Amino acid sequence: MGKRISLLGATGSIGLQTLDIIREHPNKFQLVAFSVGKNIEETRKILNEFHVEVVSVQKEEDALLLQQEYPKIEVVFGDAGLIQVAAHTNADVLVNAVLGSVGLRPTLEAIKKGITIAIANKETLVTAGHLVMQAAQQYNVPILPVDSEHSALFQAMNGEKKSEVSKLIITASGGSFRDRTREELKSVTVKEALNHPNWSMGSKITIDSATMMNKGLEVIEAHVLFDISYDDIEVLLHRESIIHSMIEFKDTSVIAQLGTPDMRVPIQYALSYPDRLERSNAHRLNLAEIGKLHFQEMDYKRYHALKLAIDAGRAGGTMTTVLNAANEAAVSLFLKEKITFLEIDELIERAMDEHSNVSSPDLDTILFVDSQTRKSVQNMVK
Numbered sequence: 194m195g196k197r198i199s200l201l202g203a204t205g206s207i208g209l210q211t212l213d214i215i216r217e218h219p220n221k222f223q224l225v226a227f228s229v230g231k232n233i234e235e236t237r238k239i240l241n242e243f244h245v246e247v248v249s250v251q252k253e254e255d256a257l258l259l260q261q262e263y264p265k266i267e268v269v270f271g272d273a274g275l276i277q278v279a280a281h282t283n284a285d286v287l288v289n290a291v292l293g294s295v296g297l298r299p300t301l302e303a304i305k306k307g308i309t310i311a312i313a314n315k316e317t318l319v320t321a322g323h324l325v326m327q328a329a330q331q332y333n334v335p336i337l338p339v340d341s342e343h344s345a346l347f348q349a350m351n352g353e354k355k356s357e358v359s360k361l362i363i364t365a366s367g368g369s370f371r372d373r374t375r376e377e378l379k380s381v382t383v384k385e386a387l388n389h390p391n392w393s394m395g396s397k398i399t400i401d402s403a404t405m406m407n408k409g410l411e412v413i414e415a416h417v418l419f420d421i422s423y424d425d426i427e428v429l430l431h432r433e434s435i436i437h438s439m440i441e442f443k444d445t446s447v448i449a450q451l452g453t454p455d456m457r458v459p460i461q462y463a464l465s466y467p468d469r470l471e472r473s474n475a476h477r478l479n480l481a482e483i484g485k486l487h488f489q490e491m492d493y494k495r496y497h498a499l500k501l502a503i504d505a506g507r508a509g510g511t512m513t514t515v516l517n518a519a520n521e522a523a524v525s526l527f528l529k530e531k532i533t534f535l536e537i538d539e540l541i542e543r544a545m546d547e548h549s550n551v552s553s554p555d556l557d558t559i560l561f562v563d564s565q566t567r568k569s570v571q572n573m574v575k
Contacts, residue, residue, distance in 0.1 A: 196464065199226040199284035199308070201299060205233040206315045206395045207290035207339065207456060212239065214461045216400020218470055218478055226281040228274065228291070234257070238265065244484075249274030253272065261445040272298070279303040286464060287312040288339070292397055293521050294514075294563050295323050301556070304328040304378075311463035313339035315410040319517045321559045322417030336418065337463040342411050343418055344459035345437035350419070353442070361421055362447075363411055364431040364493070368402040373430070375495050379507060381534045383527065400524045404537055411518075413513055416506055423507050430489045430498065446481035453478050497538045505545060510552040511562045512545060518566035519544035526574055540570050 198215060208227075210288045211324055215222040228249040229236045240263055242247060246269045256270035269277045272295070279287050279299030287303040289296045296314040301324065303310060310329070312318065318325060329336050337528045338344050342363050350358070369388050370378055384401045387396055401407035412426050437459075437496050439449040451475050452458050461470060493500040498520075505516035523540040526532045532540070544566055 195221040195223050196285045197223050197225045197283050197495055198251075198464065199278050199303075200224060200288045200290065200331055201228045201279055201296060201314075202230075202289075202291035203227040203239055204229045204232040205290055205292065206398075207288075207460065211290060211460050212243075212463075214464060215243070217236045217473065218461075218465075221470060222464060224285050226278040228278045229510075231255070231570060237262070246283065247278055249278045273297045279309065282306065282308045284308050285342045286311055286463070287315060288460070292395065294320040294517060297325075297559075298556070300325060301328055304332050304334045307332055307334060309335050309337065310356050311337045311339050311460075313381070313460070315340065315407075315414050316517050316521070317412050318414045318417045320514045321554075322413070322513070322554065323409050323553070324416060324556060324559070326420075333517055334464075334535060337466055338414075338418060339456075339463045339510060340411060340414065340460050341434075341452075341459045342455060343414060343436045344462055346415060346440060348418060348450045348462070349438070349440040349448040353440075354450075356421070357442050357444075358419075358421065358425075358440055359445075360425040360427055360441045361415055361419065362427045362429055362441060363408065363415060363540050364429050364434070364436050364438055365405065365408045365435045365446045366402070367430050368405060368407075369399070370403050371430070375497075375535075378534050379440075381529060386527075386534060396528060397521070397524055400537075401520070402526060403534075404498040405496035405539050406498040406502060406520050406537075406541075408496075409499045410517070412499075412503055413506040423503060428491045430491055433483065434486050435483060435486055451478060451480075457482070472517065498541065501545065508550055510550045511554045511559065512548065512550050514554070514559050514562045515544050515548045515566045518543060518563045522570035524568045528571075538571055543573060544570055 198290045215224050226247040230251045233255050236323040249269045253270050260268040263414040276299045280302040286309045289300050290313040294316045296317045300317050338347050387399050436449045436451050439447050441447045505512045519541040523537040
Protein backbone atom coordinates (compact mmCIF):
# COMPACT_ATOMS: atom_id res chain seq x y z
CA MET A 194 0.00 0.00 0.00
CA GLY A 195 2.70 2.54 0.95
CA LYS A 196 2.29 6.12 2.18
CA ARG A 197 -0.77 7.98 0.91
CA ILE A 198 0.16 11.38 -0.52
CA SER A 199 -1.94 14.49 -1.04
CA LEU A 200 -0.27 17.10 -3.25
CA LEU A 201 -0.97 20.84 -3.50
CA GLY A 202 0.29 22.34 -6.76
CA ALA A 203 0.61 19.17 -8.86
CA THR A 204 1.34 20.91 -12.18
CA GLY A 205 4.09 23.22 -10.87
CA SER A 206 7.80 22.37 -10.99
CA ILE A 207 7.90 20.70 -7.52
CA GLY A 208 4.51 19.05 -8.09
CA LEU A 209 5.57 17.38 -11.35
CA GLN A 210 8.82 16.16 -9.78
CA THR A 211 6.84 14.78 -6.82
CA LEU A 212 4.76 12.78 -9.33
CA ASP A 213 8.05 11.45 -10.79
CA ILE A 214 9.01 10.12 -7.33
CA ILE A 215 5.57 8.52 -6.80
CA ARG A 216 5.85 6.92 -10.27
CA GLU A 217 9.31 5.58 -9.52
CA HIS A 218 8.18 3.94 -6.25
CA PRO A 219 4.62 2.67 -6.82
CA ASN A 220 4.86 0.26 -3.87
CA LYS A 221 6.01 2.98 -1.48
CA PHE A 222 3.74 5.92 -2.40
CA GLN A 223 0.20 6.39 -3.61
CA LEU A 224 -1.33 9.69 -4.77
CA VAL A 225 -4.79 10.06 -3.18
CA ALA A 226 -5.60 13.76 -3.71
CA PHE A 227 -4.12 16.73 -5.56
CA SER A 228 -4.77 20.34 -6.51
CA VAL A 229 -3.97 22.30 -9.66
CA GLY A 230 -4.58 25.85 -10.86
CA LYS A 231 -5.82 26.28 -14.42
CA ASN A 232 -3.85 23.62 -16.30
CA ILE A 233 -6.74 21.28 -17.09
CA GLU A 234 -4.91 19.35 -19.85
CA GLU A 235 -2.20 18.30 -17.39
CA THR A 236 -4.90 17.55 -14.78
CA ARG A 237 -6.53 15.03 -17.12
CA LYS A 238 -3.17 13.29 -17.65
CA ILE A 239 -2.70 12.94 -13.87
CA LEU A 240 -6.28 11.70 -13.38
CA ASN A 241 -5.82 9.12 -16.14
CA GLU A 242 -2.57 7.84 -14.63
CA PHE A 243 -3.18 7.84 -10.86
CA HIS A 244 -6.15 6.49 -8.90
CA VAL A 245 -7.05 9.56 -6.87
CA GLU A 246 -10.10 10.21 -4.72
CA VAL A 247 -10.22 14.04 -4.78
CA VAL A 248 -8.96 16.73 -7.14
CA SER A 249 -9.23 20.50 -6.69
CA VAL A 250 -9.04 23.14 -9.45
CA GLN A 251 -9.09 26.93 -9.28
CA LYS A 252 -12.29 27.67 -11.20
CA GLU A 253 -15.79 26.34 -10.67
CA GLU A 254 -16.45 25.89 -14.42
CA ASP A 255 -13.37 23.64 -14.73
CA ALA A 256 -14.57 21.63 -11.72
CA LEU A 257 -18.02 21.08 -13.29
CA LEU A 258 -16.43 19.99 -16.58
CA LEU A 259 -14.06 17.51 -14.89
CA GLN A 260 -16.83 16.16 -12.65
CA GLN A 261 -18.78 15.13 -15.77
CA GLU A 262 -15.69 13.50 -17.31
CA TYR A 263 -14.65 11.72 -14.09
CA PRO A 264 -17.87 10.88 -12.20
CA LYS A 265 -16.10 8.52 -9.74
CA ILE A 266 -13.70 11.20 -8.51
CA GLU A 267 -14.72 14.07 -6.21
CA VAL A 268 -13.92 17.36 -7.96
CA VAL A 269 -13.76 20.52 -5.81
CA PHE A 270 -12.54 24.08 -6.47
CA GLY A 271 -11.20 27.35 -5.05
CA ASP A 272 -9.76 27.96 -1.59
CA ALA A 273 -12.19 25.49 -0.01
CA GLY A 274 -11.05 22.87 -2.52
CA LEU A 275 -7.40 23.40 -1.55
CA ILE A 276 -8.31 22.76 2.09
CA GLN A 277 -10.25 19.62 1.16
CA VAL A 278 -7.24 18.19 -0.69
CA ALA A 279 -4.79 19.22 2.05
CA ALA A 280 -6.81 17.78 4.92
CA HIS A 281 -7.88 14.66 3.00
CA THR A 282 -8.55 12.14 5.75
CA ASN A 283 -6.91 9.27 3.88
CA ALA A 284 -3.57 11.05 3.44
CA ASP A 285 -0.44 10.29 5.47
CA VAL A 286 1.67 13.10 3.99
CA LEU A 287 0.74 16.47 2.48
CA VAL A 288 3.24 17.87 -0.04
CA ASN A 289 2.62 21.62 -0.06
CA ALA A 290 4.06 22.75 -3.40
CA VAL A 291 1.72 25.63 -4.23
CA LEU A 292 3.15 29.06 -4.84
CA GLY A 293 2.51 31.86 -2.42
CA SER A 294 0.70 32.36 0.87
CA VAL A 295 -2.40 30.59 -0.52
CA GLY A 296 -0.80 27.45 0.96
CA LEU A 297 -1.11 28.70 4.55
CA ARG A 298 -4.67 27.79 5.56
CA PRO A 299 -4.63 24.33 3.91
CA THR A 300 -1.39 23.52 5.79
CA LEU A 301 -2.93 24.49 9.14
CA GLU A 302 -6.01 22.36 8.41
CA ALA A 303 -3.86 19.34 7.46
CA ILE A 304 -1.87 19.70 10.70
CA LYS A 305 -5.13 19.56 12.70
CA LYS A 306 -5.86 16.23 11.01
CA GLY A 307 -2.45 14.88 12.10
CA ILE A 308 -1.10 14.69 8.53
CA THR A 309 2.71 14.96 8.15
CA ILE A 310 3.69 18.11 6.21
CA ALA A 311 6.37 18.01 3.49
CA ILE A 312 6.80 21.73 2.92
CA ALA A 313 8.06 23.13 -0.38
CA ASN A 314 6.04 26.32 0.04
CA LYS A 315 8.38 28.90 1.62
CA GLU A 316 5.71 31.55 1.77
CA THR A 317 3.60 29.61 4.31
CA LEU A 318 6.46 29.59 6.84
CA VAL A 319 7.55 33.14 6.02
CA THR A 320 4.03 34.56 6.32
CA ALA A 321 2.94 32.69 9.44
CA GLY A 322 5.77 30.47 10.64
CA HIS A 323 4.92 30.89 14.33
CA LEU A 324 1.34 29.68 13.77
CA VAL A 325 2.45 26.67 11.71
CA MET A 326 5.10 25.57 14.23
CA GLN A 327 2.74 26.09 17.20
CA ALA A 328 0.08 23.96 15.50
CA ALA A 329 2.66 21.29 14.56
CA GLN A 330 3.75 21.10 18.20
CA GLN A 331 0.18 21.03 19.49
CA TYR A 332 -0.88 18.17 17.18
CA ASN A 333 2.53 16.45 17.26
CA VAL A 334 2.93 16.65 13.46
CA PRO A 335 6.37 16.53 11.76
CA ILE A 336 7.22 19.38 9.36
CA LEU A 337 9.68 17.97 6.80
CA PRO A 338 11.52 20.45 4.56
CA VAL A 339 11.53 19.92 0.79
CA ASP A 340 13.68 22.93 -0.19
CA SER A 341 17.15 21.61 -1.04
CA GLU A 342 18.82 23.95 1.48
CA HIS A 343 16.53 23.08 4.39
CA SER A 344 16.60 19.40 3.53
CA ALA A 345 20.42 19.67 3.66
CA LEU A 346 20.28 21.32 7.10
CA PHE A 347 17.73 18.75 8.29
CA GLN A 348 19.96 15.88 7.12
CA ALA A 349 23.11 17.41 8.63
CA MET A 350 21.25 17.89 11.93
CA ASN A 351 20.07 14.26 12.05
CA GLY A 352 21.18 12.62 15.29
CA GLU A 353 22.80 15.83 16.55
CA LYS A 354 21.81 17.99 19.53
CA LYS A 355 20.46 21.41 18.58
CA SER A 356 22.25 22.90 21.60
CA GLU A 357 25.58 21.99 19.95
CA VAL A 358 24.90 23.88 16.71
CA SER A 359 26.86 27.11 16.41
CA LYS A 360 25.60 28.26 13.00
CA LEU A 361 23.69 27.35 9.86
CA ILE A 362 25.36 28.13 6.52
CA ILE A 363 22.91 28.39 3.64
CA THR A 364 24.42 28.34 0.15
CA ALA A 365 23.20 30.46 -2.77
CA SER A 366 23.99 30.10 -6.46
CA GLY A 367 23.59 33.85 -7.06
CA GLY A 368 20.88 33.40 -9.70
CA SER A 369 20.86 34.53 -13.31
CA PHE A 370 22.58 37.90 -12.69
CA ARG A 371 25.36 36.93 -10.31
CA ASP A 372 28.08 38.32 -12.62
CA ARG A 373 26.44 41.72 -13.07
CA THR A 374 26.77 44.81 -10.90
CA ARG A 375 23.65 46.46 -9.48
CA GLU A 376 24.14 49.27 -12.01
CA GLU A 377 23.98 46.71 -14.86
CA LEU A 378 20.60 45.43 -13.66
CA LYS A 379 18.68 48.60 -14.55
CA SER A 380 17.56 47.44 -17.96
CA VAL A 381 17.45 43.62 -17.68
CA THR A 382 14.51 41.89 -19.35
CA VAL A 383 12.08 39.27 -18.05
CA LYS A 384 13.58 36.74 -20.47
CA GLU A 385 17.11 37.31 -19.10
CA ALA A 386 15.88 37.07 -15.51
CA LEU A 387 14.20 33.71 -16.19
CA ASN A 388 17.45 32.11 -17.38
CA HIS A 389 18.80 30.36 -14.23
CA PRO A 390 22.33 28.87 -14.47
CA ASN A 391 21.78 25.71 -12.33
CA TRP A 392 18.18 24.88 -11.46
CA SER A 393 15.02 24.38 -13.47
CA MET A 394 12.21 26.12 -11.56
CA GLY A 395 8.95 28.02 -12.03
CA SER A 396 9.06 31.68 -13.13
CA LYS A 397 8.28 33.28 -9.72
CA ILE A 398 10.99 31.37 -7.88
CA THR A 399 13.51 32.02 -10.71
CA ILE A 400 12.93 35.79 -10.39
CA ASP A 401 13.26 35.45 -6.59
CA SER A 402 16.56 33.68 -7.20
CA ALA A 403 17.77 36.53 -9.42
CA THR A 404 16.88 39.22 -6.83
CA MET A 405 18.12 36.87 -4.05
CA MET A 406 14.77 37.27 -2.27
CA ASN A 407 14.52 33.49 -2.55
CA LYS A 408 17.54 33.18 -0.25
CA GLY A 409 16.05 35.77 2.10
CA LEU A 410 12.83 33.73 2.36
CA GLU A 411 15.00 30.65 3.00
CA VAL A 412 16.82 32.39 5.87
CA ILE A 413 13.45 33.18 7.49
CA GLU A 414 12.28 29.62 6.82
CA ALA A 415 15.47 28.20 8.41
CA HIS A 416 14.96 30.41 11.48
CA VAL A 417 11.36 29.14 11.78
CA LEU A 418 12.09 25.43 11.11
CA PHE A 419 15.20 25.06 13.26
CA ASP A 420 14.55 27.80 15.84
CA ILE A 421 18.02 29.31 15.29
CA SER A 422 18.75 33.02 15.84
CA TYR A 423 19.29 35.23 12.76
CA ASP A 424 22.76 36.05 14.17
CA ASP A 425 23.68 32.37 13.66
CA ILE A 426 22.48 32.00 10.05
CA GLU A 427 24.98 32.83 7.33
CA VAL A 428 24.49 32.98 3.55
CA LEU A 429 27.41 31.95 1.33
CA LEU A 430 27.64 32.39 -2.44
CA HIS A 431 28.41 28.99 -4.01
CA ARG A 432 28.09 28.98 -7.79
CA GLU A 433 27.92 25.26 -8.47
CA SER A 434 24.95 24.42 -6.16
CA ILE A 435 26.68 21.17 -5.13
CA ILE A 436 26.88 21.85 -1.39
CA HIS A 437 23.24 22.53 -0.55
CA SER A 438 23.92 23.83 2.97
CA MET A 439 26.15 23.23 6.00
CA ILE A 440 26.01 23.24 9.78
CA GLU A 441 28.90 24.36 11.93
CA PHE A 442 28.95 22.83 15.42
CA LYS A 443 30.45 24.40 18.54
CA ASP A 444 33.56 22.17 18.31
CA THR A 445 34.18 23.81 14.83
CA SER A 446 33.20 20.64 12.90
CA VAL A 447 31.21 21.44 9.77
CA ILE A 448 28.77 18.91 8.28
CA ALA A 449 27.62 19.54 4.70
CA GLN A 450 25.11 17.78 2.44
CA LEU A 451 26.17 17.50 -1.21
CA GLY A 452 24.45 16.36 -4.37
CA THR A 453 23.71 17.27 -7.98
CA PRO A 454 21.18 20.12 -8.40
CA ASP A 455 18.10 17.85 -8.59
CA MET A 456 15.00 18.68 -6.56
CA ARG A 457 13.82 15.07 -6.71
CA VAL A 458 16.43 14.16 -4.06
CA PRO A 459 15.01 16.35 -1.25
CA ILE A 460 11.42 15.61 -2.36
CA GLN A 461 12.02 11.87 -2.13
CA TYR A 462 13.77 12.20 1.24
CA ALA A 463 10.81 14.12 2.69
CA LEU A 464 8.42 11.42 1.41
CA SER A 465 10.50 8.41 2.48
CA TYR A 466 11.81 9.82 5.80
CA PRO A 467 13.17 8.30 8.02
CA ASP A 468 14.20 5.81 5.29
CA ARG A 469 16.17 6.39 2.11
CA LEU A 470 15.08 4.82 -1.17
CA GLU A 471 17.02 3.90 -4.32
CA ARG A 472 16.97 6.35 -7.22
CA SER A 473 17.46 4.20 -10.29
CA ASN A 474 17.89 6.75 -13.08
CA ALA A 475 19.41 9.65 -11.11
CA HIS A 476 22.59 11.48 -12.10
CA ARG A 477 25.14 10.74 -9.35
CA LEU A 478 27.58 13.32 -8.04
CA ASN A 479 31.07 13.04 -9.53
CA LEU A 480 33.38 15.46 -7.72
CA ALA A 481 36.41 14.52 -9.84
CA GLU A 482 34.43 15.58 -12.92
CA ILE A 483 33.43 18.88 -11.30
CA GLY A 484 37.01 19.48 -10.11
CA LYS A 485 36.49 22.73 -8.20
CA LEU A 486 33.90 24.32 -5.93
CA HIS A 487 33.79 28.10 -5.43
CA PHE A 488 32.65 30.18 -2.47
CA GLN A 489 32.47 33.89 -1.77
CA GLU A 490 31.06 36.21 0.85
CA MET A 491 27.59 37.64 0.28
CA ASP A 492 27.38 41.28 -0.78
CA TYR A 493 24.26 42.69 0.90
CA LYS A 494 24.48 46.00 -0.98
CA ARG A 495 24.43 44.16 -4.30
CA TYR A 496 21.63 41.83 -3.16
CA HIS A 497 19.39 44.34 -1.43
CA ALA A 498 16.36 42.00 -1.36
CA LEU A 499 18.31 39.56 0.83
CA LYS A 500 19.00 42.35 3.34
CA LEU A 501 15.32 43.37 3.31
CA ALA A 502 14.29 39.78 4.06
CA ILE A 503 16.70 39.44 6.99
CA ASP A 504 15.54 42.84 8.33
CA ALA A 505 11.91 41.65 8.10
CA GLY A 506 12.83 38.38 9.82
CA ARG A 507 14.51 40.21 12.69
CA ALA A 508 11.47 42.51 13.05
CA GLY A 509 9.18 39.45 13.13
CA GLY A 510 5.41 39.78 13.55
CA THR A 511 3.53 40.89 10.44
CA MET A 512 6.68 42.34 8.82
CA THR A 513 7.51 38.99 7.19
CA THR A 514 3.92 38.83 5.86
CA VAL A 515 4.41 42.27 4.30
CA LEU A 516 7.79 41.26 2.85
CA ASN A 517 6.32 38.18 1.22
CA ALA A 518 3.09 39.76 -0.07
CA ALA A 519 4.93 42.81 -1.45
CA ASN A 520 7.45 40.53 -3.15
CA GLU A 521 4.74 38.34 -4.74
CA ALA A 522 2.92 41.44 -6.00
CA ALA A 523 6.11 43.10 -7.30
CA VAL A 524 7.40 39.95 -9.05
CA SER A 525 4.01 39.55 -10.73
CA LEU A 526 4.21 43.18 -11.97
CA PHE A 527 7.75 42.58 -13.27
CA LEU A 528 6.70 39.38 -15.12
CA LYS A 529 3.92 41.43 -16.77
CA GLU A 530 6.58 44.05 -17.69
CA LYS A 531 4.85 46.79 -15.68
CA ILE A 532 7.96 47.59 -13.57
CA THR A 533 11.74 47.25 -13.99
CA PHE A 534 13.82 44.59 -12.27
CA LEU A 535 15.28 46.97 -9.65
CA GLU A 536 11.82 48.33 -8.83
CA ILE A 537 10.97 44.94 -7.26
CA ASP A 538 13.25 45.77 -4.29
CA GLU A 539 12.05 49.38 -4.19
CA LEU A 540 8.37 48.41 -3.89
CA ILE A 541 9.10 45.85 -1.16
CA GLU A 542 11.15 48.36 0.83
CA ARG A 543 8.41 50.98 0.52
CA ALA A 544 5.72 48.52 1.68
CA MET A 545 7.88 47.60 4.71
CA ASP A 546 8.59 51.26 5.55
CA GLU A 547 4.87 52.11 5.46
CA HIS A 548 3.81 49.17 7.65
CA SER A 549 3.05 49.34 11.39
CA ASN A 550 4.24 45.98 12.70
CA VAL A 551 1.97 43.72 14.79
CA SER A 552 4.16 41.51 16.97
CA SER A 553 2.13 38.29 17.55
CA PRO A 554 -0.53 38.26 14.83
CA ASP A 555 -3.34 35.70 14.62
CA LEU A 556 -4.38 34.11 11.32
CA ASP A 557 -7.04 36.73 10.48
CA THR A 558 -4.56 39.58 11.03
CA ILE A 559 -2.00 37.85 8.82
CA LEU A 560 -4.50 37.28 6.00
CA PHE A 561 -5.72 40.90 6.27
CA VAL A 562 -2.18 42.34 6.19
CA ASP A 563 -1.32 40.03 3.26
CA SER A 564 -4.23 41.24 1.12
CA GLN A 565 -3.78 44.94 2.08
CA THR A 566 -0.08 44.80 1.16
CA ARG A 567 -0.81 43.37 -2.28
CA LYS A 568 -3.34 46.14 -2.94
CA SER A 569 -0.97 48.86 -1.76
CA VAL A 570 1.86 47.59 -4.02
CA GLN A 571 -0.53 47.59 -7.00
CA ASN A 572 -1.55 51.17 -6.12
CA MET A 573 2.08 52.32 -5.87
CA VAL A 574 2.49 51.41 -9.54
CA LYS A 575 -0.78 52.96 -10.69
